[in-house]
Amino acid sequence: MSNCLQHFSHNHPLQFTIWQYSVKINCRLCHLSIDDGQSYICHECSYIIHKACAELPNYIHHSLHPHHSPLRLDKRSPKLPLKIQHPFHLHHPLTLQCDACRKSYKKWNINVVPEEVNRNQFFLFRCMECDFNLHFLCGPLPLRIKYDYHIHPLNLVDHVVTEDDSNEYYCDICEDERKQDFRIYYCEDCKYTAHIHCLMSEIMKVIKENSKDVELMALGENLWYQFGAEKEMSNENEVTLKEVMNSLTREEKEILIDPYALVYPLSIKTQMEEDHSFYCRENSPLFDHELPSTEDIEKINQFPRFGESDASNFFLELRVYRPKEGLKLDEKYLRQKVVDVQGHIVPVTVAPILKTLLHKHGSDLFCGLLTREMKSVIATLLCVVIDRIYNTNIEDVTRDDIKEWVFCLKSIENITAVDVLNLVNFFQTVIVPVFLGFEAIRYEKDISEKLDLMIKNLEANLERCKEARRIFKTETCMRPDRVKDIMVSDALRWKGTKVNETASHAWKISG
Structure with missing residues (x-):
């Protein structure tokens, strides 16, 4: 390596040097100490990095x-x-x-x-x-x-x-x-x-x-290479998943938007929307973590208990959830090039997952009269859900995550007849209770912190009021006013008398 280089991390050229001062200095890239002294430095900015960090390739x-x-x-x-x-x-x-x-x-x-x-x-x-x-x-x-x-x-x-x-x-x-x-x-x-x-x-x-x-x-990459899912897969002529989606027929696109249309009449779907709105309102106290006002603080005892009825209502919210946009894929998947996996053309990042599924469940996993393109989109949706399930810590799962995953799994079952009942039951019997347990922990912590903050603010307001009262008394005593003193003296003298008595006395004085 030459004594001078232009590194991607800095605008100015860096000069190779051996740091020989007694003062320890850290690399601006890895933040570790430059113990052997070998480094590249910008004398203009005092920017310094390890020689090893400078030699790290920009691309991998x-x-x-x-x-x-x-x-x-x-x-x-x-x-x-x-x-x-x-x-x-x-x-x-x-x-x-x-x-x-x-x-x-x-x-x-x-x-x-x-x-x-x-x-x-x-x-x-x-x-x-x-x-x-x-x-x-x-x-x-x-x-x-x-x-x-x-x-x-x-x-x-x-x-x-x-x-x-x-x-x-x-x-x-x-x-x-x-x-x-x-x-x-x-x-x-x-x-x-x-x-x-x-x-x-x-x-x-x-x-x-x-x-x-x-x-x-x-x-998480090694997870999908342990069941015979090789890394090498054939490229599908530089086609992106978005192009595959665009090649779907109008009927197939409509199914993705409304996968329940295959099994539910319009009246049932309308009722599901109304039920979902109802249960969202019922369950909102579980997730909103809103405090009552100071005047209504006694309503603290009306907060949700995360008991059996709360869990039941959330199950019902999951059952009737049907997003207006239907089944959708994130843009980052749509932009990816696809590869062929036993007749399915899927994004390369989920291909190992599909290889694993097909290895365990057979190449006819997505049976039915689906076109190759539709089967590929459905396979991608399933792999994305599985990938997120395997790579999300249970304490990081959100309400929207569970609703999205369950909706996607049930929709795939409606479209392809793939049996996901065990997976859905797993969500309802294991994941949802654990999720609500973590939500209860978050809820209690959040409410306690909000109450502590409310108490702190009220105590601060109380101290400000006490200080204002002290200043008021001090200022009143230090700034006497003769006219005010006379009026106060008269007021105290006539305290307890009727208005007419006061008026009669005033007329006598004036007469």
Whole structure:
């Protein structure tokens, strides 16, 4: 590598140097200390990065995303917001979400950001063409690395529980606590675990060698390659899923908009809409977390108990949910190129899931007189739901998630006769009660915090009133007024007398 380079993370050329000062300095990319001194620096801005970080390739080829350009490793500026508001999309903020963990770093309070996130939040893997994003922690990292201070290779794993089933997890390199939400490197023989950020130099050394020859794995990717679902799949002539959707007949598009039309008459569907509105209103106290006003604070005892009737009402809300837009796919799937999987043309990111399903249930899983295009769209919808179910932590499941998943599964059953009854029952008997349990936890925490805030505000108002009263008394005593004193004296003297007596006395004086 030359002594001078233009790195993608900085506007100015960087000069190679060996940092020889006693003051420790951290790399502006990985935020780790530059211990060996080898670095690239911009003397104009004092911008400095590891030599290993500078040699990290800007692009990475990965089987999870082969249909567009290689994934680009981007440095996200700390000033770049994770949320933006656009005038053409006002109903909720746009959030940069990872396509592996389905989450954004916005979930952490700025004061309690886990160290794993703090060390890696400024990196992400991104395909600009189809808006495919992966956190560095969730992205394609080396499946195996060698650490100089451990005898065995370390393997990339999603998470490892402790042998004593405790809730405490530690990194064996830095000996600091680690969060179970994030992937780690692990030695099965020695039960040795390590933060990803503690091995950043080793990771970068592996990646920079030649990313095409390094086996990489993104979060959750290995789940769909364990049932004979090979990574290699034939490309469908650079066709996107959107083009497949556009080739559907008018009747097929209408079925996607209203999948219940196949089994329910108009009168039943109208009744379902009315019932859904009713149960949404009935269930709103469960999810709105609204406090009564101070004057009506005694209504606190009327808050929902998350009991049997609440669970029953939510089941009924699920049963009659039917969104006006019907079955839909996110734009990020529509933009993807499709591959052929045993006669189904599906986006490459869900192809391993479909391969797994067909391997376990047979190639005629989607039976019926469906066209290849319609069968492909339905298969994609099912795979997307399964992918989200497998990659969403149970505590992160939302009310809308469950409604969307159950509606999609029931609609697929209506269209294709695929038996999803067991999966729907699983939602109703397992997922919904657990979801409501977490919702009760969130509810009690939220209401308690709101009450604490209300008390704090009332106490602050009380203190302001006390201070105003003190100032008022002080100012009144320090600024006597002769006319006012006379009027007050007269008022006290005539207190308790009738108005006519006061008037008679005044006339006598004037006469």
